[in-house]
């Protein structure tokens with residue numbers, strides 16, 4: 395909970411909007427998907443951005459690349475191309491059990507986490523002699539942090 399700038403009331407967060415995906419790209423040499431995803435916490439009442447957090451993305455794709463190379467009998471140092479078609483959704487969860495697994499009954503002792511979940515496909519392409527290979531693989535990854543780690547915007 396934080397105070398909404400527009401109406402000055404304590405407001406809940408609208409967790410139904412989409413995170414902002416910044417320059418998410420595939421680095422086939424580094425075997426990673428890189429970029430940043432910014433999640434904003436927006437007031438339910440007026441739609442004001444109250445807090446935000448920018449996640450650095452470095453999702454490892456070495457097993458996907460190794461499987462593609464093995465399947466198509468490509469050398470480990472084969473030249474590949476990758477293309478992403480990914481979508482991000484905002485996620486939220488409340489930790490309502492303590493570290494001993496007992497339920498936490500008081501709301502203010504519960505911890506709320508916000509983050510993102512990315513899903514979609516990565517298309518890998520390679521050429522060997524006159525042959526070309528292409529395959530779409532599914533990609534999913536996610537991350538979140540406790541609401542208190544979000545940056546207050548004012």
Ligand SMILES: [Zn+2]
Nearest residue numbers: 398401439440
């Ligand atoms: Zn408001």
